[in-house]
Amino acid sequence: MKTxxxxxxxxxxxxxxxxxxxxxxxxxxxxxxxDFRNPADVVVVNTCTVxxxxxxxxxxxxxxxxxxxxxxxxxxxxxxxxxxxxxxxxLHNVRWVVGNSRKMEFARILKRHFNDEKAQVITPVIxxxxxxxPAAGIDRDHTRxxxxxxxxxxxxxxxxxxxxxxGRARSREFKDIIFEAEMLVEAGHREIVLTGINIGxxxxxxxxxxxxxxxxxxxxRLDRIRISSIEPTTIxxxxxxxxxxxxxxxxxxxxxxxxxxxxxxxxxxxxYSLKEFADFIHFARSTVADVCVGTDVIVGFPGESEEHFQxxxxxxxxxxxxxxxxxxxxxxxxxxxxKLPDRVPAEEVExxxxxLRELSSRKKYTxxxxxxxxxxxxxxxxxKNGCWKGLTDxxxxxxxxxxxxxxxxxxxxxxxxxxxxMVSGELMDDGLTDDVSG
Numbered sequence: 001m002k003t004x005x006x007x008x009x010x011x012x013x014x015x016x017x018x019x020x021x022x023x024x025x026x027x028x029x030x031x032x033x034x035d036f037r038n039p040a041d042v043v044v045v046n047t048c049t050v051x052x053x054x055x056x057x058x059x060x061x062x063x064x065x066x067x068x069x070x071x072x073x074x075x076x077x078x079x080x081x082x083x084x085x086x087x088x089x090x091l092h093n094v095r096w097v098v099g100n101s102r103k104m105e106f107a108r109i110l111k112r113h114f115n116d117e118k119a120q121v122i123t124p125v126i127x128x129x130x131x132x133x134p135a136a137g138i139d140r141d142h143t144r145x146x147x148x149x150x151x152x153x154x155x156x157x158x159x160x161x162x163x164x165x166x167g168r169a170r171s172r173e174f175k176d177i178i179f180e181a182e183m184l185v186e187a188g189h190r191e192i193v194l195t196g197i198n199i200g201x202x203x204x205x206x207x208x209x210x211x212x213x214x215x216x217x218x219x220x221r222l223d224r225i226r227i228s229s230i231e232p233t234t235i236x237x238x239x240x241x242x243x244x245x246x247x248x249x250x251x252x253x254x255x256x257x258x259x260x261x262x263x264x265x266x267x268x269x270x271x272y273s274l275k276e277f278a279d280f281i282h283f284a285r286s287t288v289a290d291v292c293v294g295t296d297v298i299v300g301f302p303g304e305s306e307e308h309f310q311x312x313x314x315x316x317x318x319x320x321x322x323x324x325x326x327x328x329x330x331x332x333x334x335x336x337x338x339k340l341p342d343r344v345p346a347e348e349v350e351x352x353x354x355x356l357r358e359l360s361s362r363k364k365y366t367x368x369x370x371x372x373x374x375x376x377x378x379x380x381x382x383x384k385n386g387c388w389k390g391l392t393d394x395x396x397x398x399x400x401x402x403x404x405x406x407x408x409x410x411x412x413x414x415x416x417x418x419x420x421x422m423v424s425g426e427l428m429d430d431g432l433t434d435d436v437s438g
Contacts, residue, residue, distance in 0.1 A: 002032040003114070006040035010057055011048025013228050014195045015078060017146035019046045020137030022077075022106060028135060029107040042110065043072045046103075047080035047088075049165055051330035055080060062091045075110070077103045079165035083334060085123050099123035100151075100166055104134055126152070126167030130204055132176040136183035143381045143408045144226075144391075145189035149177050149212055150196030155231070157258075158269045158340075159301060161332040166197055171204040174212070181216055190410055191224035191250075191379055192216065199227065200234020210238045217248045223410050224379065224393055226250040229296070232257075232280055233271050240287045250393040251288050255281070256296040257324070260315030261308040264301055267340070278319060285320050292322045292367070292394040297356060300329040300349035302340035309352050316359060322395075323364040326356045361421065368418045371396060375428060378413045380406035389422075397422045 005026050009019040022044065023033050034040050043065050048054035058080055065072055075096035076088045082099030089097055096113070098106055102122045113120050131151070139145050152167040153160075181192060194212065196202065202209040209227075216225050225248050227239070232255045242249045255277075259265050262274050284291055297312065316324060328349050331338050371394070378398045380390035387399040388406045398413055399422055400406075412428040 002030060003042065004034050004038075004040040005031045005042045005044060005110075006034050006036045006038065007044045007046065008036050008061060009046045010054055010061075011046070011050065011079070012195075013146055013193065014148060014151075014197065015046045015048060016139075017137050017148045017195050018078075018103065020139045020146065021104065021133055021135050021148070022046070024135040024138055025104070025107045029111060031107065031110075039069055040072055042075060043069065044075045044077060044106070047076055047078045049080040049083060049161060049332070051327070051332075053330070055084070058088070059091065062094065066092050075106065077106060079162070082123050082126075082165045083161065085121050089119055089121060095119050097121045097123065099126075101126040107134075128152070128168045128170050130171050130173050132173050133180065136180045136187070138184060138187040139189070143189065143379060144191040144193055145184045145187075146195045146228075147177065147181055147184065147192045148172060148195050149209070150199045150202045153198045154201070155198065155271065156269060156336075158267065158336040159258075159298065159329065159332070161335050162197060164334045169198055169201050171202045174204045174207045174215075177212060178215055181219060181222070185219050185222045188408060190222065190408060191226060192222060193226045193228050195228045198231055198234065200230045200236070208236065210236050210242070213239070213242060213247075213249055222248065224248055224250055226252055226393075227254075229254045229256060231255070232277055235280070240284055240291075243288045243291065250395075251291045252393065252395050253284060253291060254294045254296075257316075258296060258298050259301065259304070259308070260297070260312030261304070264304055264308050264312075267303060268298075268301060268337070274315060278315075281319050281321065290371075290394055292396070293320070294322055294395075295324045296327065297324050298327050298329050299352045299356060300344040302329070302337055302344070303342040304329075304344055313355065313359065316356065321363060322367045324356065324360045326353050326360065328353055364421055365418065368396060368421070368423055371423070372415050372418065375412050375414045377410050378425075379410045380408070382407070387424075399424050400427050402427055 007019050009015050026033055047058050073095040074093045076094055077098045078100055081097045085097045101124045149172050152169045153163050154169045156163050199209055213225055243251050258268055376392040378390040378392055380388045387401050389399045413425040415423045415425045417424045
């Protein structure tokens with residue numbers, strides 16, 4: 001009987017991409033992959049350590065696995081494993097702790113060490129060389145596929161532990177990217193999301209992220225290419241020009257800001273000024289009129305005064321941004337900011353975060369209203385509560401009521417009504433429409 005393996009993923013889109021690859025590599029090695037909710041011989045957890053919550057979530061999940069599946073052997077992989085191996089090894093039933101340096105080899109590691117009595121800890125220094133990946137990350141649970149093109153970061157922002165958990169910036173071999181993309185398209189994925197830690201720095205033998213996009217556009221059955229989060233100092237103007245040319249590149253950017261105060265940006269070791277960031281956002285909007293631009297902001301960085309926060313609030317209010325993700329500052333081991341004084345009280349962080357989330361919701365609501373009445377192509381993903389739900393290329397979440405099977409279909413929809421942070425619409429089909437319940 002085949003050994004059964006289940007997976008659970010914490011954290012970012014890159015972790016999701018890597019888990020999909022791991023699942024496929026395990027199947028190729030002869031294991032049977034089962035849903036996480038089902039009993040398994042081995043439970044593989046792809047960990048995250050960006051915040052304190054990520055660390056705590058791993059411990060809670062391990063306790064849950066031990067309650068529900070006490071016979072299961074647990075493997076903790078990835079970022080938290082890379083830098084907190086001793087703490088993780090103390091958790092009950094954890095048999096493997098494998099860092100990012102060897103994570104993608106875990107199917108072979110497990111085959112060699114499955115019956116070892118002693119727990120395995122594998123966290124060598126991460127190489128800075130270019131890399132390939134062992135399998136295509138075909139995602140059977142989602143219509144959109146994540147495609148890893150890059151890993152690591154050289155920026156060393158003072159709040160961030162990622163350079164220590166993921167290593168220095170390095171790029172995937174160009175042909176390996178295209179090979180996986182072809183496999184993803186062959187499997188039925190119509191949208192590919194380019195992922196990495198700092199994808200704007202992609203450079204393999206002179207090829208850049210623009211070259212990756214250009215090559216992917218040649219795949220006939222691929223309809224959309226989406227860029228995930230990208231640093232503001234790394235965005236080539238050619239990417240915006242491609243969006244404006246009505247290529248397969250989605251009219252979407254997620255560009256982290258982190259603070260609307262030049263003083264705090266300097267303390268964070270961010271490598272741009274507010275003026276430079278604002279100039280880019282205005283340039284993007286003037287180049288691609290309907291582009292959806294999101295950002296990230298950290299609240300409560302050490303030394304953030306009320307005036308610093310008000311500067312951030314005003315900056316976000318005035319910029320033509322669509323939405324922002326709001327994160328509470330989290331003190332991380334290894335990150336340089338842990339040594340800074342003037343911690344912001346937790347209740348103040350919560351108040352400021354709430355104000356920014358409310359502002360983000362208002363901006364998103366306005367953006368959705370601006371798109372009412374337009375006809376946009378929607379890639380539908382799933383049917384839930386009687387409605388099909390999907391995304392436009394500008395990242396508007398759309399729902400429609402239809403008896404048709406719209407799974408993985410890319411069809412024109414007229415946007416009719418804002419419903420929370422989604423839009424309901426009607427399906428356009430050869431002059432016929434399916435009415436949508438609000």
